[in-house]
Amino acid sequence: MSKKAKKQETGDSFVEIDVDNIDEDIAGQSGRRLKWGRKLADAKFDLSEAESELELTKAELDSAIRAKPKKYGLAEKPTEGGIKSVISTQQEYLDGVSAVNKAQREVNYIQAGVTALDHRKSMLGDMVSIIALGWFSDVKVRKHAKDAKQLLDQKSARKGYRRERDE
Numbered sequence: 268m269s270k271k272a273k274k275q276e277t278g279d280s281f282v283e284i285d286v287d288n289i290d291e292d293i294a295g296q297s298g299r300r301l302k303w304g305r306k307l308a309d310a311k312f313d314l315s316e317a318e319s320e321l322e323l324t325k326a327e328l329d330s331a332i333r334a335k336p337k338k339y340g341l342a343e344k345p346t347e348g349g350i351k352s353v354i355s356t357q358q359e360y361l362d363g364v365s366a367v368n369k370a371q372r373e374v375n376y377i378q379a380g381v382t383a384l385d386h387r388k389s390m391l392g393d394m395v396s397i398i399a400l401g402w403f404s405d406v407k408v409r410k411h412a413k414d415a416k417q418l419l420d421q422k423s424a425r426k427g428y429r430r431e432r433d434e
Contacts, residue, residue: 282383307377314370321363
């Protein structure tokens with residue numbers, strides 16, 4: 268990838284293929300995939316941390332509610348359902364849920380990038396195959412293809428002659 272292209276690698280441009288510099292794209296593919304694979308690992312770690320923090324918050328709220336249920340509007344001996352209901356309305360818990368959701372969204376975005384890079388790899392391979400087969404060269408009709416076309420033309424001409432004769 269050229270220096271200019273590296274500077275412009277924003278948004279979805281990291282998966283674009285520069286047909287004029289396909290050799291550079293092929294050479295840089297594994298590095299891009301590694302970079303995004305590491306981003307995904309970091310994002311999954313952050314998600315796991317957010318989930319652990321949410322579990323800790325739930326445990327702390329559960330303990331606090333059980334210690335002073337009247338403070339949270341519950342009876343002296345609260346039910347499990349009542350405790351869960353109160354937990355789900357506490358701002359600390361809601362903040363934790365939001366953090367988990369944001370971390371999950373980040374994992375999803377990065378996973379989409381990794382998948383796009385895997386598709387890019389396939390496309391690079393397909394483009395190399397096309398180039399190797401001479402896709403971009405002039406169309407050449409082989410002798411046996413010309414003979415087959417002539418034979419088909421003759422058969423269709425005979426069929427047309429037979430239809431005219433039978434009518």
